[in-house]
Amino acid sequence: GAGVSQTPSNKVTEKGKYVELRCDPISGHTALYWYRQSLGQGPEFLIYFQGTGAADDSGLPNDRFFAVRPEGSVSTLKIQRTERGDSAVYLCASSATGQGYGNTIYFGEGSWLTVV
Amino acid sequence: AQTVTQSQPEMSVQEAETVTLSCTYDTSESDYYLFWYKQPPSRQMILVIRQEAYKQQNATENRFSVNFQKAAKSFSLKISDSQLGDAAMYFCAYSTSGTYKYIFGTGTRLKVLA
Numbered sequence: 395g396a397g398v399s400q401t402p403s404n405k406v407t408e409k410g411k412y413v414e415l416r417c418d419p420i421s422g423h424t425a426l427y428w429y430r431q432s433l434g435q436g437p438e439f440l441i442y443f444q445g446t447g448a449a450d451d452s453g454l455p456n457d458r459f460f461a462v463r464p465e466g467s468v469s470t471l472k473i474q475r476t477e478r479g480d481s482a483v484y485l486c487a488s489s490a491t492g493q494g495y496g497n498t499i500y501f502g503e504g505s506w507l508t509v510v
Numbered sequence: 511a512q513t514v515t516q517s518q519p520e521m522s523v524q525e526a527e528t529v530t531l532s533c534t535y536d537t538s539e540s541d542y543y544l545f546w547y548k549q550p551p552s553r554q555m556i557l558v559i560r561q562e563a564y565k566q567q568n569a570t571e572n573r574f575s576v577n578f579q580k581a582a583k584s585f586s587l588k589i590s591d592s593q594l595g596d597a598a599m600y601f602c603a604y605s606t607s608g609t610y611k612y613i614f615g616t617g618t619r620l621k622v623l624a
Binding site: 425427429434435436437438439442449450453483485487489497498499500501502503504506 | 514547552553554555556557560601603610611612613614615616617
């Protein structure tokens with residue numbers, strides 16, 4: 395696609411529920427990233443995929459968070475047993491490669507998750 | 511650990527005037543990249559300008575330019591001839607040598623007054 399597409403745009407869920415957030419990167423981009431942006435803060439790194447594999451998941455806050463990218467394009471961020479502290483905007487981004495000069499990352503518009 | 515600090519939570523500028531947004535960072539690396547991203551209400555982070563640390567020349571993109579002071583670890587953004595469409599949150603970001611992990615500051619909200 396022309397840009398990074400994320401769905402849903404907004405999601406309200408009850409505490410304890412399971413949610414999935416989807417990201418469709420720019421066509422041909424091998425690298426995909428998830429960031430989390432809490433209110434009044436800058437984005438914080440969660441996980442990075444190179445192709446189908448998670449090359450770095452060091453930013454995932456705990457084992458309730460999991461992400462997959464089974465075919466190397468679309469990715470899903472999964473959150474189990476949601477807590478109110480999970481409320482944030484979840485930003486997905488992609489880039490042509492994962493490193494090196496000129497590795498500019500392009501962000502989607504994010505999924506705004508509210509846990510009530 | 512690398513950190514990025516934006517000390518101005520909010521700034522205002524009159525339309526057509528010039529404004530400077532501040533950013534400082536801390537790192538022990540010698541090779542890194544610095545970025546300014548704009549985030550309008552749509553939430554999409556849009557790259558404004560990028561600076562490679564090994565380049566002494568300040569980056570410029572049309573009305574946007576930076577003042578990169580490597581020794582002082584300072585990276586400010588100057589917006590000339592401000593337009594109403596420039597109103598947004600602006601985030602300063604750092605990455606080591608083009609890697610994937612960006613570290614963002616807390617942002618500066620820019621208001622443009624007509």
